[in-house]
Amino acid sequence: MRSLRPLTIGLFLSLASCENDNSPGADDLSSIPYQPKSYPLVVPRNLPPLPDVPDNPMSYDGVQLGRHLFYDPILSSDSSQSCASCHKPEFAFTDGLAFSKGVTGQFGNRSSMSLLNIAYLTKGYFWDGRSPTLETQALEPVENPIELHEMWPNVVEKFKKHPTYPAMFRKAFGINSKTEITKELAAKAIAQFERILLTGGNSLYVRQLNKEIFFDGDQQEGMEMYFNSDPSLPDAQCGHCHAAPTFASSDYFNNGLDKAVSLDDFKDKGRGAVTGNPLDMGRFKATGLFNWHLTAPYMHDGRFKTIEEVMDHYVNHVQSAPNLDPNVAKLVLTTRQKNKVIAFLKTLIDTSYLQNPDIFSPF
Amino acid sequence: MGKWFLVLISVAVFFSSCSEKEDKPVGTLELVIKGRFGQNPLVMGQEYDFFDGSKIYFTKSEFFLSRIKLRTATGKIVPLSSSVRFVNLQDHHFTLQNAENGLSVIFDKIEVGEYDRFSFGIGVPPELNNKTPSDFPTSSPLSDGIHYWSGWDSYIFSKTEGSISDGTRQELFAYHSGFNDVYEESNFNKQIIIEEGKTTKLMMEFDHRALFGDLSNYINIYNDPVIHEGKDFMAVFMTYFRSALKI
Numbered sequence: 001m002r003s004l005r006p007l008t009i010g011l012f013l014s015l016a017s018c019e020n021d022n023s024p025g026a027d028d029l030s031s032i033p034y035q036p037k038s039y040p041l042v043v044p045r046n047l048p049p050l051p052d053v054p055d056n057p058m059s060y061d062g063v064q065l066g067r068h069l070f071y072d073p074i075l076s077s078d079s080s081q082s083c084a085s086c087h088k089p090e091f092a093f094t095d096g097l098a099f100s101k102g103v104t105g106q107f108g109n110r111s112s113m114s115l116l117n118i119a120y121l122t123k124g125y126f127w128d129g130r131s132p133t134l135e136t137q138a139l140e141p142v143e144n145p146i147e148l149h150e151m152w153p154n155v156v157e158k159f160k161k162h163p164t165y166p167a168m169f170r171k172a173f174g175i176n177s178k179t180e181i182t183k184e185l186a187a188k189a190i191a192q193f194e195r196i197l198l199t200g201g202n203s204l205y206v207r208q209l210n211k212e213i214f215f216d217g218d219q220q221e222g223m224e225m226y227f228n229s230d231p232s233l234p235d236a237q238c239g240h241c242h243a244a245p246t247f248a249s250s251d252y253f254n255n256g257l258d259k260a261v262s263l264d265d266f267k268d269k270g271r272g273a274v275t276g277n278p279l280d281m282g283r284f285k286a287t288g289l290f291n292w293h294l295t296a297p298y299m300h301d302g303r304f305k306t307i308e309e310v311m312d313h314y315v316n317h318v319q320s321a322p323n324l325d326p327n328v329a330k331l332v333l334t335t336r337q338k339n340k341v342i343a344f345l346k347t348l349i350d351t352s353y354l355q356n357p358d359i360f361s362p363f
Numbered sequence: 364m365g366k367w368f369l370v371l372i373s374v375a376v377f378f379s380s381c382s383e384k385e386d387k388p389v390g391t392l393e394l395v396i397k398g399r400f401g402q403n404p405l406v407m408g409q410e411y412d413f414f415d416g417s418k419i420y421f422t423k424s425e426f427f428l429s430r431i432k433l434r435t436a437t438g439k440i441v442p443l444s445s446s447v448r449f450v451n452l453q454d455h456h457f458t459l460q461n462a463e464n465g466l467s468v469i470f471d472k473i474e475v476g477e478y479d480r481f482s483f484g485i486g487v488p489p490e491l492n493n494k495t496p497s498d499f500p501t502s503s504p505l506s507d508g509i510h511y512w513s514g515w516d517s518y519i520f521s522k523t524e525g526s527i528s529d530g531t532r533q534e535l536f537a538y539h540s541g542f543n544d545v546y547e548e549s550n551f552n553k554q555i556i557i558e559e560g561k562t563t564k565l566m567m568e569f570d571h572r573a574l575f576g577d578l579s580n581y582i583n584i585y586n587d588p589v590i591h592e593g594k595d596f597m598a599v600f601m602t603y604f605r606s607a608l609k610i
Contacts, residue, residue, distance in 0.1 A: 046497055047497060048496060048497045048498070048499060048500065048501055048506045049500055049501070050501065051500065051501030051502060052500070052502070120501060122501060122507065224514075227512070227513040227514040228512075228514045229513060229514035229515075239512070239513060239514070240509075241509070243496075243507070243508030243509045243510075243511065244496070244508050244511070244513055245495070245496055245497050245508055246508060247508075248508075249507075249508070249509045250507055250509065251509050263408070275454070276457075277407075277453075277454065277457040278408055278457060279407050279408045279422055279453065279457060322408065322420075322422075322526070323408070323422050324535065325524075326422075326524050326525075326526075326535035326536060326537035326588070326589070327537055329535045
């Protein structure tokens with residue numbers, strides 16, 4: 001028994017050191033190969049080249065790390081939710097709800113935004129554009145108490161102790177030690193993943209542009225009203241805010257959802273709360289319309305369940321306000337014309353993004 | 364030996380020409396654009412008296428500047444920007460302070476010297492206007508579809524939006540301009556001295572009342588609250604637009 005004592009002590013010490021491994025080199029990742037290669041991104045037809053992001057160039061391993069982080073509930077305080085909880089591929093990376101429920105059971109006050117073609121946004125992220133870059137946007141939901149309700153230092157510690165993430169951070173960013181893992185690198189990886197979420201190139205609209213197909217009469221007239229390209233038809237005014245080629249906008253608009261006698265009257269201040277510009281009160285981003293059929297309910301607060309309700313709002317229920325966008329003030333469309341605009345909107349459906357295996361959960 | 368001498372001379376000439384190019388002294392031009400309504404600084408959302416006594420306010424005022432050039436005293440034309448500059452007053456002129464200070468558009472690395480003319484076009488010149496947003500990198504304002512109108516096959520050169528009311532009527536207006544036909548350059552004869560390492564300010568006033576004409580002949584906004592099409596009307600508006608800019 002006595003002869004076993006040194007062995008027991010040795011074993012104890014060795015286990016203790018495993019528990020809190022401060023030995024030199026324990027955090028070292030430099031033996032793992034770092035051989036960055038570009039991600040084979042295919043930009044949809046008729047969309048512009050993706051913007052260069054010099055401080056976060058996209059790489060294959062960066063995208064793969066971002067994909068893992070996007071789907072991993074490790075980012076939430078109770079490991080119950082991930083980014084994908086509110087941004088599901090089958091709903092065009094929304095969640096199909098007016099408001100999303102966070103880990104504490106609280107609901108937010110704005111609808112989850114589609115992430116498709118988010119790479120093309122240039123003037124702020126979120127409905128109010130409060131995050132200047134996709135990288136800063138990716139940081140926010142983790143610490144938001146009504147979303148993932150976690151603290152980044154905790155998340156970073158979880159990454160460091162994780163069996164595979166340290167090596168993935170090494171492959172993505174060339175870090176030499178676990179101690180170099182940061183929330184900023186995690187956000188960069190998530191942003192890289194989000195930039196591959198592209199759509200639109202196989203829509204009927206783009207196929208028609210490329211003369212592969214021809215629109216039927218309703219689609220054609222709907223497009224002409226959408227873009228106001230035929231003076232003999234009414235202007236549906238859609239293209240002012242949902243502008244081709246992305247059918248989105250980097251700008252912010254008051255599209256007449258709520259009546260406001262003064263600019264202080266908006267319950268949700270929207271962009272105005274970010275800029276302090278009174279005319280931005282009640283203004284929100286105009287989202288992309290590719291695959292709109294998957295993103296219901298509509299508007300920043302999900303108040304409209306169907307596209308017919310949306311059209312009905314613009315034709316019959318636009319509310320006055322000092323900063324109401326003039327383009328939505330006087331829409332005059334018959335039911336038949338509304339249906340033709342909807343027929344055109346259906347040409348913006350392109351679910352081929354769902355064929356890219358890299359956009360789904362790796363788990 | 365002769366061959367090596369020639370190589371040596373070539374290398375010396377190469378480096379001397381490089382250093383001459385790099386060392387050419389340059390300065391900066393700061394174009395300060397001040398939105399006005401008549402004699403008053405233009406504050407977005409603030410009411411002003413229109414020609415007919417109506418109250419008018421603006422919610423949007425934006426336009427493209429292009430083919431921006433200086434002319435030297437010897438007649439040499441110096442382009443200041445290879446593409447366009449997008450000017451957005453609505454995100455800047457929302458306080459009196461900002462309106463009084465003006466919005467700065469910076470042009471750097473301009474060769475030091477004396478210039479006698481500043482020129483630019485309002486809008487997008489035909490060689491760029493014949494393209495579409497898909498043709499431009501996202502870093503260019505021309506890549507944003509919000510500035511392009513497919514119905515015209517043209518960029519929207521300018522957007523002026525707001526509201527007018529005479530107490531009994533209220534009208535929201537949206538004056539958008541486009542088309543190659545209405546693109547025109549404006550020239551301003553002005554002595555501009557660019558000094559090495561220094562910034563020269565050039566003040567430009569943009570009178571939003573003059574956008575609609577003058578007291579003797581002005582656009583009736585109630586009758587024509589929208590110009591999205593109509594080349595003749597747009598041509599008139601762009602004539603007013605150019606006359607509304609003063610340096």
